[in-house]
Amino acid sequence: MGERIYDVGIIGGGIVGLATAMALVKTGVRSVAVLEAEGRLAAHQTGNNSGVIHSGLYYKPGSLKARNCVAGREALYRFCREQGIAHQACGKLVVATKPGEIAALDELEKKGAANGLKKLRRLGAAELKEFEPHVAGIAGLWVGETGIVDYRQVCEKYSEIIHAGGGEIRLNFQVRRVKKESRELILSDRNDDVRCRNLVNCAGLQSDRVARMCGVKPGLQIIPFRGEYYELVPGRHDLVRNLIYPVPDPRFPFLGVHFTRMIAGGVEAGPNAVLAFKRHGYTKTSFSLRDTAQFALYPGFWAMGLKFWKMGLGEFYRSFSKKAFVRALQRLVPEIQAGDLVPGGAGVRAQALEANGFLVDDFRIREAERMVHVLNAPSPAATASISIGESIAALALKNFSLSPKGIAPDPGPLKPLSANKES
Numbered sequence: 181m182g183e184r185i186y187d188v189g190i191i192g193g194g195i196v197g198l199a200t201a202m203a204l205v206k207t208g209v210r211s212v213a214v215l216e217a218e219g220r221l222a223a224h225q226t227g228n229n230s231g232v233i234h235s236g237l238y239y240k241p242g243s244l245k246a247r248n249c250v251a252g253r254e255a256l257y258r259f260c261r262e263q264g265i266a267h268q269a270c271g272k273l274v275v276a277t278k279p280g281e282i283a284a285l286d287e288l289e290k291k292g293a294a295n296g297l298k299k300l301r302r303l304g305a306a307e308l309k310e311f312e313p314h315v316a317g318i319a320g321l322w323v324g325e326t327g328i329v330d331y332r333q334v335c336e337k338y339s340e341i342i343h344a345g346g347g348e349i350r351l352n353f354q355v356r357r358v359k360k361e362s363r364e365l366i367l368s369d370r371n372d373d374v375r376c377r378n379l380v381n382c383a384g385l386q387s388d389r390v391a392r393m394c395g396v397k398p399g400l401q402i403i404p405f406r407g408e409y410y411e412l413v414p415g416r417h418d419l420v421r422n423l424i425y426p427v428p429d430p431r432f433p434f435l436g437v438h439f440t441r442m443i444a445g446g447v448e449a450g451p452n453a454v455l456a457f458k459r460h461g462y463t464k465t466s467f468s469l470r471d472t473a474q475f476a477l478y479p480g481f482w483a484m485g486l487k488f489w490k491m492g493l494g495e496f497y498r499s500f501s502k503k504a505f506v507r508a509l510q511r512l513v514p515e516i517q518a519g520d521l522v523p524g525g526a527g528v529r530a531q532a533l534e535a536n537g538f539l540v541d542d543f544r545i546r547e548a549e550r551m552v553h554v555l556n557a558p559s560p561a562a563t564a565s566i567s568i569g570e571s572i573a574a575l576a577l578k579n580f581s582l583s584p585k586g587i588a589p590d591p592g593p594l595k596p597l598s599a600n601k602e603s
């Protein structure tokens with residue numbers, strides 16, 4: 181990338197970094213470089229997720245999650261239609277299996293309505309079967325706005341648009357050091373540097389480390405939780421038509437194994453959420469001393485452990501016992517048996533945790549001089565990516581003094597824009 185100085189360097193080629201770059205080039209800021217550590221885009225959370233286009237049902241009305249999910253969902257459906265990306269607004273069924281879950285189901289229905297969902301339908305026990313013939317429950321909620329897509333394909337399209345708009349994407353570039361000079365930031369991997377005037381940190385599971393590398397205190401630490409999936413064997417796909425979810429426990433909304441039909445075919449069951457000993461570790465034996473020591477030395481981890489140890493042990497048990505995993509699924513679809521399931525893939529979630537043990541639920545973005553740090557972008561960030569990307573781009577335009585044609589004229593010793601175009 182030579183001596184070129186980019187207006188914006190974006191660290192992370194997951195869906196949030198790519199959506200941000202896409203939004204910037206669409207506003208005319210072409211001098212953008214996305215730096216991705218891996219040899220391919222969407223290599224971590226984005227490429228290993230459940231592929232669900234979330235409706236916005238779960239989120240606190242008015243929260244960043246709720247607003248961006250609702251706006252982002254519609255934007256994503258439009259994008260998929262326009263770009264010819266396979267997707268389906270197939271709807272999902274939330275199933276209550278015991279009387280104690282009815283109040284939470286009522287609450288979900290209210291939240292969904294408050295978040296503007298129009299295709300909600302409350303169902304009695306018999307009506308559940310119209311949607312999912314193999315489900316057993318005492319009540320349910322049909323959510324018509326939910327859909328499915330392959331987020332890797334979405335990222336491919338984002339990257340085509342970035343390239344077409346003049347942006348660049350560099351793979352195999354792991355930012356290991358950020359040096360601040362008076363007029364530019366120098367981002368270095370082992371062998372090379374990239375210079376930029378401003379940066380956006382979209383490093384997902386590494387967002388806290390990248391913030392610290394930039395001299396910014398993130399005020400939180402990322403704790404990795406692995407989500408493991410099983411897949412239904414082909415002969416049993418008929419057990420699930422679309423998506424079947426349990427009523428979430430409001431204290432741990434990301435828990436609760438569910439069934440998801442995938443856009444490419446097949447049905448996944450899962451994921452669970454098991455404490456992972458490596459941030460980018462996808463198997464039960466994955467271990468990193470650095471990652472483990474870092475959370476073990478963090479007071480927030482022990483504060484969280486004290487509150488949630490029981491739930492954590494349950495998730496570990498389900499990780500090692502297929503029987504326990506199947507029992508959780510049988511609550512929704514009683515017919516399902518261990519022989520109907522084969523091990524599938526896994527994903528690792530970035531769970532942001534504050535030092536007092538508070539699990540950060542909403543998206544968290546921190547602004548610093550010449551920088552924007554996306555510190556927490558959990559689910560539904562893939563659904564919401566277009567909306568989040570546009571919001572970050574708007575922040576960047578404001579904070580970085582960028583004008584839609586590139587860097588705003590500056591009387592100081594900045595090179596003129598025409599020089600920036602040369603690389």
Ligand SMILES: Cc1cc2nc3c(=O)[nH]c(=O)nc-3n(C[C@H](O)[C@H](O)[C@H](O)COP(=O)(O)OP(=O)(O)OC[C@H]3O[C@@H](n4cnc5c(N)ncnc54)[C@H](O)[C@@H]3O)c2cc1C
Nearest residue numbers: 192194195196217225226229230232355384527558561563
């Ligand atoms: C198991 C699971 C299921 C999920 N299901 C859904 C779902 O169905 N629907 C939904 O909307 N959301 C879902 N999510 C959430 C969603 O996938 C994430 O919120 C979203 O992908 C976050 O995107 P990201 O770009 O922030 O992070 P990532 O996709 O993790 O991307 C961050 C990128 O930064 C790169 N990087 C890190 N450090 C550096 C560095 N120093 N230099 C260069 N590059 C670096 C990484 O290699 C990575 O590619 C799920 C998540 C998980 C884990």
